[in-house]
Amino acid sequence: MAIRLIQLRARLQVLEEEFNLSREILIQLYKEVLGESPPKGMLPFSEDWYSTWQPNIHSSLFMGYYQIFSKYTELSPLELLIKSYEMYLEEVSRHCNYDKNHPFFSITRAWMMLKMMKYNHPMLRMTRCNECQGNFVTRADDSLGFHKNFVCGLCNMPARAGKTKVQQ
Numbered sequence: 001m002a003i004r005l006i007q008l009r010a011r012l013q014v015l016e017e018e019f020n021l022s023r024e025i026l027i028q029l030y031k032e033v034l035g036e037s038p039p040k041g042m043l044p045f046s047e048d049w050y051s052t053w054q055p056n057i058h059s060s061l062f063m064g065y066y067q068i069f070s071k072y073t074e075l076s077p078l079e080l081l082i083k084s085y086e087m088y089l090e091e092v093s094r095h096c097n098y099d100k101n102h103p104f105f106s107i108t109r110a111w112m113m114l115k116m117m118k119y120n121h122p123m124l125r126m127t128r129c130n131e132c133q134g135n136f137v138t139r140a141d142d143s144l145g146f147h148k149n150f151v152c153g154l155c156n157m158p159a160r161a162g163k164t165k166v167q168q
């Protein structure tokens with residue numbers, strides 16, 4: 001599973017947290033699988049990212065698969081992540097010029113998002129759109145009361161949606 005995660009370009013921090021293997025062994029494995037050193041630096045950690053228009057569509061698509069597999073299979077949490085992410089990649093590569101080596105929505109982002117949903121005080125959750133009835137990633141905090149009347153980014157598309165380059 002570690003090899004599959006590396007092939008899907010999960011960051012080293014994901015592997016360190018998920019497997020009881022030393023950093024040295026994981027770096028070695030990374031080099032053997034991809035022929036390069038793992039990227040350095042902090043993990044992308046901002047719940048705001050998932051609420052912006054394009055990231056929201058991608059992360060909600062991933063969560064659609066994740067919820068189906070969680071409900072109808074006996075997969076382990078890591079298998080669920082991998083399987084759902086593979087389905088997500090397959091779907092987007094069918095629609096756009098998608099570079100699988102530099103995916104817009106990375107498996108590390110997917111992994112982070114799932115963690116943010118499972119905290120004792122979750123930062124993100126799924127909310128049903130009042131128009132299309134689809135489930136979308138939203139902030140967990142509902143102090144502004146928007147969950148009840150939530151309308152997704154596809155039903156209420158901003159004028160410039162998809163035309164500007166979103167920071168990855």
Ligand SMILES: [Zn+2]
Nearest residue numbers: 129132152155
């Ligand atoms: Zn909608």
